[in-house]
Amino acid sequence: MNVQPLTFHVPEPHPCFGSAADVSGFQLSDAVRVRRPEIDVEASEIRDLAYELIRVLDADGHAVGPWSEACTVDQLRSGLRAMLKTRAYDARMTVMQRQRKTSFYMQCTGEEAIACGFQSALQAGDMNFPTYRQQGLLIAQDWPLVDLMCQVLSNEKDRMKGRQLPVFYSAREAGFFSISGNLATQYVQAVGWAMASAMRGDSRVAAAWIGEGATAENDFHAALVFASVYRPPVVLNVVNNQWAISTAQSVAGGAQATFAARAHGYGIPALRVDGNDYLAVHAAACWAVERARRNLGSTLIEWVTYRAAPHSTSDDPSKYRPQNDQAVWPLGDPVERLKDHLTGIGEWSEARHVQLKAELDEEIAGAAKEAQGSGTLVEGSKCSPASMFDDVYKSMPPHLREQRQELGF
Amino acid sequence: MPSLTMIEAIRDAMDVMMARDDRVVTFGQDVGRFGGVFRCTDGLQGKYGSSRCFDTPISESGIVGIAVGMGAYGLRPVAEIQFADYMYPAYDQIVSEAARLRYRSAGEFSAPIVVRMPCGGGIFGAQTHSQSPEALFTHVAGLKTVIPSNPHDAKGLLIAAIEDDDPVVFLEPKRIYNGPFDGHHDRPVVPWSKHELSETPQGHYTVPIGEAVVRREGAEVSILAYGTMVHVAEAARREVGIDAEIIDLRSLIPLDVDTIVQSVIKTGRCMIVHEATRTSGFGAELSALIQEKCFYHLEAPVVRVTGWDTPYPHAQEWDYFPGPDRVGRALIRLMES
Secondary structure, eight states, X not given: OOOXXXXXXOOXXXXXXXXXXXXXXXXXXXXXXXXXXXXXXXXXXGGGGGTSOBOOXXXXXXXXXXXXXXXXXXXXXXXXXXXXXXXXXXXXXHHHHHTTSSSOOOOOTTOXXXXXXXXXXXXXXXXXXXXXXXXHHHHTTTOOHHHHHHHHHTOTTOXXXXXXXXXXXXXXXXTBOOOOOSTTHHHHHHHHHHHHHHHTTOOOOEEEEEEXXXXXXXXXXXXXXXXXXXXXXXXXXXXXXXXETTEEGGGGTTTTSOSGGXXXXXXXXXXXXXXXXXXXXXXXXXXXXXXXXXXXXXXXXXXXOOOXXXXXXXXXXXXXXXXXXXXXXXXXXXXXXXXXXXXHTTSOOHHHHHHHHHHHHHHHHHHHHHHHTTXXXXXXXXXXXXXXXXXXXXXOOHHHHHHHHHHTO | OOBOOHHHHHHHHHHHHHHHOTTEEEEXXXXXXXXXXXXXXXXXXXXXXXXTEEEOOSOHHHHHHHHHHHHHHTOEEEEEOSSGGGOGGGHHIIIIIITTHHHHTTTSSOOOOEEEEEEOOSSSOGGXXXXXXXXXXXTSTTOEEEOOSSHHHHHHHHHHHHHOSSOEEEEEEGGGSSSXXXXXXXXXXXXXXXXXXXXXXXSOOOOOTTOOEEEEOOSSEEEEEOTHXXXXXXXXXXXXXXXXXXXXXXXXXXXXXXXXXXXXXXXXXXXXXXXXXXXXXHHHHHHHXXXXXXXXXXXXXXXXXXXXXXXXXSTTHHHHSOXXXXXXXXXXXXXXX
């Protein structure tokens, strides 16, 4: 027998993100064709939806197909405002980092529709377990920008007392769980929180968040097996923005099967959704949240999007991906797509758009001024070093009191 | 007062707390229908229902991960890791999540969870069923780590741990589940019913976390021990006829420094006994602490008698285990130095 030598496979980025920025390999589903199943459908009956791409907005900005009727015009305008505000906030904070007022920042540019659209499907009391790129969950609720900025600046009004890296917010009142920074750990915690809600006969649901790269972590799979076994009210979100710092989604296993299809082995229903289509995001989120609330168990949603910005202010994407990648990304820009849709149905205009952006810029500039009035990482006041010893335990044990004294407090 | 084994005392603590507080739930591998491989949760599912005592998939990370989520929701979960040797997949959830949640959210969220795990050797469990990983927890800011040596303390400490607002790692020396083992493995097993500390009050009581206890007063040397080694130390002291003071630490973090320091200042000599490997073990911390606080009262160097820096072997278990002969010989040397 003539046996060929073995060869070792190392995945390359999707052809759509190669040096030539060739998008021909990306499959776009026809919005009219992708069905919207009944809310109580069995996972086994919708396996196809893990390979399709649920969309509402067609190439001309029309809302079409079975997922199209979920939003009112007011909801859409407020979604557009939330996305614009998120983008403007990110821009402003990036500038502040460049001005060395803080150490680090992470934008969600290009992904705004996912967090903003998802939040619109939740109710007060529900709990998100976010990653570091879901600031839209807070901004869509009009959570005070000054509060977020003080966290990023680690100043004296930072409710986290300067302990956390910038953007690692916590806002219990807004249903926003403290961000860990260790990847995937919170995915399984969201499942546990949802189990607790079900055990107590509550009506609140949880939302777990993860990036496609971190689905390789064991906690992702632990979360899915617990969600499968106990059927708790949790939506399992996977934001596939194509990149884990410099590593393409194919290295997380995205070339063999979609991330949505990971759910099939666990018998969990899965949807794969155009994450740059605000209407599709809202519709899919409502479907999954309703399933959870009606005690029908968990749903995994892969949100297909594109990380238009660098991973963080410490990252330089020009080293690993072509400059024009985002411009040729076939799902476009979420803000432009919703703007075009609203304009097309006569509910928005260029003039209103320009005016709204100006208003938001002004609001953000005002908030930035106020936040900096409470100090920045490098100047002005911040929390006392004595506070470093608080909250390690509920009450301070003697050895920490001794160490605090050693520091001089 | 009824005489209970460690297993019965641990079960009784959960029973008392599940009856008092409907936020208390317990789960883990084989914990529900079967009642645990060591029977610590036997009968709890029948009494409180399968939503409060249930089996989980074999995923330690998942078990502690859901406990953190439940704790953040407002429950009081008691998670069982079947053997401490299996806790490593959960280490990230314990160290990076449970231990730091209160701190990183400045008190907005917390993880008031208990992670129970049987530890220690002496049961021919070899390297995967014998480990004592306490130092891997005591090194972590935000965790409390406790380890009882008898049924009375086991019940009181477990109730205190469930009521504690911080995450508590509750280590259960499995060799003393059914009797107070003194290290003489070739002698008949002694049941807990023959030991006064098996007498366990009914209903609710606590042994405060952070308080050591002097098990035996003595004048010549202080022996610091916890778990199984409290019994080994007592046997060794008796057999070599040295008037040692034996301190059962019970709680490693927070540590009862005052009780330790008072004793060492009084005796001028100190021996630390633990079953875990020596290098960077909890004994190293104790030794440093005594050097800092008691140096000018010491008449001899602090001595550690511990497991060797090897994995826990199977056939050579009793050569690894720091039994009463080794402790006794070290005591004699310490008194001569």
